[in-house]
Amino acid sequence: MSKVAKLELDNKMYEFPLVEGSECERAIDISSLRSKTGHITLDEGYVNTGSCVSNITFIDGEKGILRYRGIPIEELAEKSTFIETAYLLIWGKLPTSQEIKVFSNLLIKNEMLHEDMKLQFEGFPAHAHPMAILSSMINAAGCFLPEVLNPDEIFLMQAARLISQVRTIAAFSYRKSLGLPIIYPKPIYKYTANFLHMMFSEPYQDYELQPEVVNALDLMFLLHADHEQNCSTSTVRMVASSKATLFASAAAGVCALWGPLHGGANQAVIEMLEDIHKSGDDGSRFIEAAKNKNSGKRLMGFGHRIYKNYDPRARIIKQKCDELLAVLKREDPLLDIAKRLEETALNDQYYIERKLYPNVDFYSGIIMRAIGIPMNMFTVLFAIGRMPGWIANYKEIYDAKEGRIYRPRQIYNGPKLTHYTPFSERV
Numbered sequence: 001m002s003k004v005a006k007l008e009l010d011n012k013m014y015e016f017p018l019v020e021g022s023e024c025e026r027a028i029d030i031s032s033l034r035s036k037t038g039h040i041t042l043d044e045g046y047v048n049t050g051s052c053v054s055n056i057t058f059i060d061g062e063k064g065i066l067r068y069r070g071i072p073i074e075e076l077a078e079k080s081t082f083i084e085t086a087y088l089l090i091w092g093k094l095p096t097s098q099e100i101k102v103f104s105n106l107l108i109k110n111e112m113l114h115e116d117m118k119l120q121f122e123g124f125p126a127h128a129h130p131m132a133i134l135s136s137m138i139n140a141a142g143c144f145l146p147e148v149l150n151p152d153e154i155f156l157m158q159a160a161r162l163i164s165q166v167r168t169i170a171a172f173s174y175r176k177s178l179g180l181p182i183i184y185p186k187p188i189y190k191y192t193a194n195f196l197h198m199m200f201s202e203p204y205q206d207y208e209l210q211p212e213v214v215n216a217l218d219l220m221f222l223l224h225a226d227h228e229q230n231c232s233t234s235t236v237r238m239v240a241s242s243k244a245t246l247f248a249s250a251a252a253g254v255c256a257l258w259g260p261l262h263g264g265a266n267q268a269v270i271e272m273l274e275d276i277h278k279s280g281d282d283g284s285r286f287i288e289a290a291k292n293k294n295s296g297k298r299l300m301g302f303g304h305r306i307y308k309n310y311d312p313r314a315r316i317i318k319q320k321c322d323e324l325l326a327v328l329k330r331e332d333p334l335l336d337i338a339k340r341l342e343e344t345a346l347n348d349q350y351y352i353e354r355k356l357y358p359n360v361d362f363y364s365g366i367i368m369r370a371i372g373i374p375m376n377m378f379t380v381l382f383a384i385g386r387m388p389g390w391i392a393n394y395k396e397i398y399d400a401k402e403g404r405i406y407r408p409r410q411i412y413n414g415p416k417l418t419h420y421t422p423f424s425e426r427v
């Protein structure tokens with residue numbers, strides 16, 4: 001196989017080295033393109049652009065493969081926990097029993113917010129979206145803990161603080177949005193159980209933790225823990241590349257995740273399923289409408305920039321939906337509609353030709369509904385899950401001492417040189 005790519009431009013020949021990843025993905029290294037040729041590449045939406053070399057997550061979108069640090073997502077889903085997986089992502093290896101103990105103790109030690117942060121929560125109006133609160137409060141948490149602004153602070157401590165506190169902030173923002181008293185974390189509970197406790201306990205009565213519910217939510221967090229260079233993770237890396245703090249970079253990640261084409265899709269899926277249910281459609285009318293670009297509709301939870309096959313996370317979540325609803329002895333008409341939509345779409349030429357399959361968001365909302373998580377918190381839960389991935393990517397940037405600031409170029413297509421005119425001469 002060739003080691004260089006050749007480019008012919010203006011009757012001159014240029015050579016660029018090829019780079020090969022550990023899973024044989026190949027790229028043309030064009031870092032010298034502009035200095036050699038005076039040209040840049042143009043790739044709107046970064047469809048063909050590798051922004052970095054990373055050791056964290058591998059995805060083969062054609063085959064539907066997802067691995068964290070080489071371990072298949074299916075194995076982690078079956079055998080690991082969210083916190084162990086977080087450790088794996090951030091430090092590149094599964095922890096020993098001593099390491100996980102230290103990490104868990106740090107999570108407990110850091111689960112409380114600074115008491116004055118409660119005043120910050122007071123400043124948000126009742127209808128504020130919890131994603132807005134989350135991003136603001138993650139940034140604010142950095143101010144309350146000045147040592148996180150010190151780049152020499154032990155990274156382990158910072159990571160533990162962020163993973164632990166994002167959950168406390170999320171639960172507080174939910175309670176605040178309902179005008180309910182804040183519930184403090186309890187050190188005896190593990191990570192996910194503690195989150196459910198902070199969400200649903202009352203000062204006079206603890207929420208009854210069901211192992212199946214805790215397990216389903218822990219799995220949800222684990223499945224969301226990383227997904228290589230998606231919109232929010234790229235945002236985190238972009239901000240981190242300016243040497244901004246971990247908390248500031250993570251807050252930016254939350255903002256990027258919020259949109260309905262990214263993490264906000266889990267909420268959009270349930271809204272879509274509810275609309276279909278209310279309208280009495282069995283899904284077939286919606287499937288047709290989503291094919292028409294002028295309809296303003298898309299089959300939310302379907303399609304993915306990278307996966308041109310079934311998203312492996314969607315398969316795991318779909319199975320967990322069935323198990324959880326059976327344990328809770330609950331039926332959800334939205335799950336039936338979702339399954340019907342999936343079956344119809346997977347047999348429809350439009351979706352087949354475009355390789356549109358269910359993504360992670362298609363079934364995740366059904367699980368969250370079953371647990372009692374309100375819809376405006378769905379993307380917040382995604383953010384809690386994604387935090388280890390953001391931290392792992394931040395660490396890659398931070399550890400790369402030679403790393404450069406991310407700064408894409410553009411092709412300017414605005415007015416040519418023009419001059420300032422005073423008001424009196426403007427038409």
Ligand code: ACO
Nearest residue numbers: 260261262263265290298299300301302303304305354359
């Ligand atoms: N419903 C109907 N048609 C779709 C859908 C969909 N959900 N997704 C893509 N298409 C069509 C497009 O209209 C386009 O058709 P064309 O070739 O006739 O122009 C073709 O499939 C390619 O779609 P693009 O939008 O170019 O694909 P892109 O990679 O830019 O977008 C995205 C990927 C944003 C995920 C898109 O599939 C989408 O909007 N899906 C619905 C939202 C969603 O579920 N987002 C969550 C993604 S997973 C995550 O972020 C966690």
